[in-house]
Amino acid sequence: MSKPLGVILAGGLARRMGGGDKGLLDLGGQSLLGEVIARMAPQCAGLVLNANGDAARFAGFGLPVIPDGIDGFPGPLAGVLAGMERAAELGQSHILTAAADTPFLPRDLGPRLRDALRPDRPIALAATREEGRVIRQPVFGLWPVALRYDLRAAIEGGLSKIVLWTDRHGTALAEFDTGPPHPFFNVNTPEDLAEARAIWHKGRTEL
Template identity: 50%
Template sequence: MNADSALLANDRVLGCVLAGGQSRRMGGGDKSLMDLGGKTMLDMILTRLKHQLPDIILNANGDPGRFQAFGLPVVADPVGQYAGPLAGILAGLTFAAETRPNVSHVVSVAGDTPFFPETLVERLCASVPADRPVISLASSADKLHPVFGLWPVALRRDLRKWLETGKSGKVLAFVDRHDSVEVSFDIDPQTGLDPFFNANKPEDLTRVREVLSQSPL
């Protein structure tokens, strides 16, 4: 860790859970709200993230009332309709710029990845300088997971222009425009899974339930 990165304290980082996907491979609906045996995937994600950050929002489209029980701000995509994770990241950056003057970065977390690392925020923050805008992305097993990233609020205008002018909605296409670093994470010793295992299909939910039955988290 360098001296500059140590300045990225928790009160300068906003957590943004990207919970607004259309879940086509799950048959539609909110997969983050599906029951996993007394808890939802979003319950699990928020439990992990709240241990790392005090300030969290949800990015989701449609009726925000379905997330009312979580007691968190729900922010819709500011551009397009279901424009993908970049639009959700822009939602977090815009919310931070408009309501959190002390926040300089947003950590994005996928809403379908219940076992993401408990050191995610700490390690992403430690990987970037505080004096210039550098994006930090998580990886595991030599694979990037661009939805899990640390995003400087200073890049919000460029991201909005990128999306409004119809550029690629792929995260890495935007990242390639800016300085970025990669932070690698190991297999989760508690679950034996890749920490970025995501539940995209019904059989993935079955796997999550099996893990919870063996070792409730």
């Protein structure tokens, strides 16, 4: 399999942060989105950003911005679908997805997910093991573009929960260590942002 198209999902409404784009928040010299781009780009054949509204606010990142193709903010599955449809236009077979507010995502996310795929499990999702339980991280996935028609029908039928759809098709899991830092730490609150800044600064000073 060749490298997938990377799709960074930035379509959330960020209500707990007071609205706006979480990916544009500053870590202390780098935005959350900038760090996600730096980690995703080497793993992908190209990157696109899934976001709704005025695309000009992301102009500084130099990425194509693709909105949801389904109205009403139906959730991250709509961003996955938008990425699949763009990948189909580009002739690519898979997309790799990650959230725009997760600055510590694994630098080997794509290869690990690819290695987890099986013929009867065409979708691969990241997971962690915490307190003896496997916790799926469904925003971080490797998705076959061939399932885009099925996904569109599911979303238009009212489905919004990722794992309800992935479980229909067979899902492989790739388990990642929980850090520190936790690889799927995401910024939802001002307290999360302060913690992310501290972790990021510590990592920079230890280089």
